[in-house]
Amino acid sequence: MNADALRGHMDALLLSVVEHEPLHGYAIIEALRERSGGALDVPTGTVYPALRRLERAGLLAGEWASDGGRRRRTYRLTDAGRKALAGERSAWRSFTTAIGRVLDPLR
Amino acid sequence: MNADALRGHMDALLLSVVEHEPLHGYAIIEALRERSGGALDVPTGTVYPALRRLERAGLLAGEWASDGGRRRRTYRLTDAGRKALAGERSAWRSFTTAIGRVLDPLR
DNA sequence: TGCCTACATGTAGACAGCCTACATATAGAA
DNA sequence: TTCTATATGTAGGCTGTCTACATGTAGGCA
DSSP states (O other), rough: OOOHTTTTTHHHHHHHSSSSEEEEEEHHHHHHHHHHOOOOOOOOOHHHHHHHHHHTTTTTEEEEETTEEEEEEEEEEHHHHHHHHHHHHHHHHHHHHHHHHOOOOOO | EEEEHTTHHHHHHHHHTSSSSEEEEHHHHHHHHHTTTTTOOOOHHHHHHHHHHHHHHHSSEEEEEEEEEEEEEEEEOOHHHHHHHHHHHHHHHHHHHHHHHHHHHTO
């Protein structure tokens, strides 16, 4: 998976993966890998800053928790995040339609 | 159309649009707009440098021509470009499948 | 005890490519 | 003459993803 291809789609992925259950960063990375069938293996240096960015933007709400001695920051979708996710899904459909038409004009 | 979303997919678009007929930059921009149903309106500051980049990479071959007093640089797909385009199409399918699975896990 | 792996978060700096804004020039219509 | 469409190109900015590094806990195993 080319890194540049992810540009501009990371937000949608992150919001989507915490849609139904709050998750912490490490679990988000695993969820992305599993749900994509192994195609997405996003490095920590991408995910953690992106989560903070989405939190600053008010789309995610983060909270510290601890499991034994391990600290975790768990993120849940805010109402604004839920709206943003709907917009991202819509944008994704428009995007794939537009690119698809250029790459496969016969279909 | 968000600018970042195009990242890493521009090459596929440009190669695809000159697949069956050589075109010059300005015509490529129009072709992208038409074939995408108006969704793609790529600025000249994106296209011209990208075409030069693809030419340097050996995927496109450019040639100057003139229509009256107007100079045009017409690009055609090279053999390497044709192979690259096949790879880009394959990568696009993998990409959309992976992202799609994350965004719509039920389907 | 020491070592390794998995779990867990984070930062600094590099890199690449798309963008805005600007510059230049011809052709043709109003 | 002025405006729009045609046509190409550069300079510099922006930003998000990446690599590489730093830190620490938990638990298994020899």
